[in-house]
Amino acid sequence: VPPVQAHDEL
Amino acid sequence: MNLFRLLGDLSHLASILVLLHKIQTSRSCRGISFKTQALYVAVFVARYLDLFWRYISLYNSAMKVFFIGSSCYILYLMKYRYRPTNDPSIDTFRIEYLLVPCAILSLIFNYNFMPTEILWSFSIFLESVAILPQLFMLQRTGEAEAITTHYLAALGIYRALYIPNWIYRYFTEGVIDPIAVTAGIVQTGLYLDFFYVYFTKVLQGQKFELPA
Numbered sequence: 532v533p534p535v536q537a538h539d540e541l
Numbered sequence: 542m543n544l545f546r547l548l549g550d551l552s553h554l555a556s557i558l559v560l561l562h563k564i565q566t567s568r569s570c571r572g573i574s575f576k577t578q579a580l581y582v583a584v585f586v587a588r589y590l591d592l593f594w595r596y597i598s599l600y601n602s603a604m605k606v607f608f609i610g611s612s613c614y615i616l617y618l619m620k621y622r623y624r625p626t627n628d629p630s631i632d633t634f635r636i637e638y639l640l641v642p643c644a645i646l647s648l649i650f651n652y653n654f655m656p657t658e659i660l661w662s663f664s665i666f667l668e669s670v671a672i673l674p675q676l677f678m679l680q681r682t683g684e685a686e687a688i689t690t691h692y693l694a695a696l697g698i699y700r701a702l703y704i705p706n707w708i709y710r711y712f713t714e715g716v717i718d719p720i721a722v723t724a725g726i727v728q729t730g731l732y733l734d735f736f737y738v739y740f741t742k743v744l745q746g747q748k749f750e751l752p753a
Contacts, residue, residue, distance in 0.1 A: 538661060539597045540703070540721065541550055541604050 542600075543709050549702030550604060556695035557611045563688040569626035570619045572689045574678045576636050578619060580671035582612045588664035591657065631681055634674035643667045650720055665721055669728035672696065676735065685749045694739050697732035700725060 564570050589605035596602065619627050647663035675693070679685055685693075703725050711717050743749050 537597075538591065538595065539601065540546065540706075540718075541553070541601065541608070 543706055543713075545702050545706035545709055549699045549706060552695050552702060553699035554604070554607070556692050556699060557608070557615075559688065559692045559695055560615060561611065563686070563692065564615070564618050564623060567686075567688075568623060570623045571626050571628070572678075572682070572685055573619065573627075574632050574634070574675040575616075575619050575627055575629065576632055576634055576674035577671055578612065578615050580636065580639070580667060580674070582609075582616055584664045584668040584671055585609045585612050587660045587667070591661070594657075632674060632678055633681075634677040636674060639667065639670045639673065643670070652720070662720055665724045669724040670731070672728075672731060676731065679735075680751065683751045683753065687743060687749065690735075690739055690743045690749045693732075693735055694743075697729070697736060700729045700732065704729060 560573070564573070585605075585608045589609055592602055592605050643663055643666040646666050647659050650666075651658045651662040672693075679693075703721075707717070707722050707725070738749060738751065
């Protein structure tokens with residue numbers, strides 16, 4: 532499973 | 542950062558500027574749901590307070606400050622400066638039907654069971670449905686000023702552009718954010734009816750009117 536994003540989106 | 546996300550963010554920025562322009566030039570917040578605007582303040586505060594502990598970029602921080610500041614300013618305009626033009630009797634959506642399920646969902650679906658992550662999830666879920674009081678109001682009145690529809694269109698386009706952004710990021714960076722993607726697809730879906738009327742009527746120069 533690809534890693535989750537680091538909340539870098541707005 | 543990719544073009545889809547940048548254009549999406551700019552569309553979001555534009556939507557708020559359009560809304561401010563509408564309120565300031567008409568000196569009225571008629572047709573705007575106070576409840577939706579209040580929900581956006583809750584969304585931005587819950588999500589963007591990470592300004593204080595997570596630095597991503599100047600762009601990211603500046604946008605967060607702008608979204609928190611402008612949404613609070615809009616509430617101030619609606620609640621105080623242009624209060625007489627705000628008609629709560631047509632803004633009747635029960636927001637507890639949104640807040641409670643979003644709170645429960647965020648306790649179940651989050652990336653880490655800690656307050657900041659739960660708040661992040663909550664803000665994502667809440668953002669996906671925050672437009673409902675506004676759409677409900679539109680449905681009730683059956684029509685809207687053109688500028689109000691431009692605001693809604695820009696807001697919807699912002700969400701729609703995040704979808705190709707996620708697809709792009711999946712293939713180029715190999716990352717996927719299931720919570721944001723699921724909520725984002727739901728959020729974009731809520732605009733489909735509106736988009737249909739907007740593109741077939743407003744952009745053809747006709748008035749935004751819903752069938753009776």
